[in-house]
Amino acid sequence: MRYLILISWIALSLAKPAAETYLVNPEGTGDFPTIPAAIDAVVDGDVIDLTDGMFTGAGHATWMSLVRRTNVSVRHT
DSSP: OOOHOOOOOOHHHHHHOOEEEEEOOOTTOOOOSSSHHHHOOOOOOOEEOOOOOOOOTTHHHHHHHHHHTTSSSSEEE
């Protein structure tokens, strides 16, 4: 019985939390106001969905280099 409890505890300790999906749109509404803000806040495995529109402002030109250093997906919805 002890081994079953130990194995269960180890399995739960190693389980990854479910990935979250966040929305960003150019008007600044959604879960984050900008793409860089979303990339800074999410954790590995999360997904950032971008809506239609033109993303402008500080950091938007370089956000792809930030994504390459993380395990985050950015996609168009």
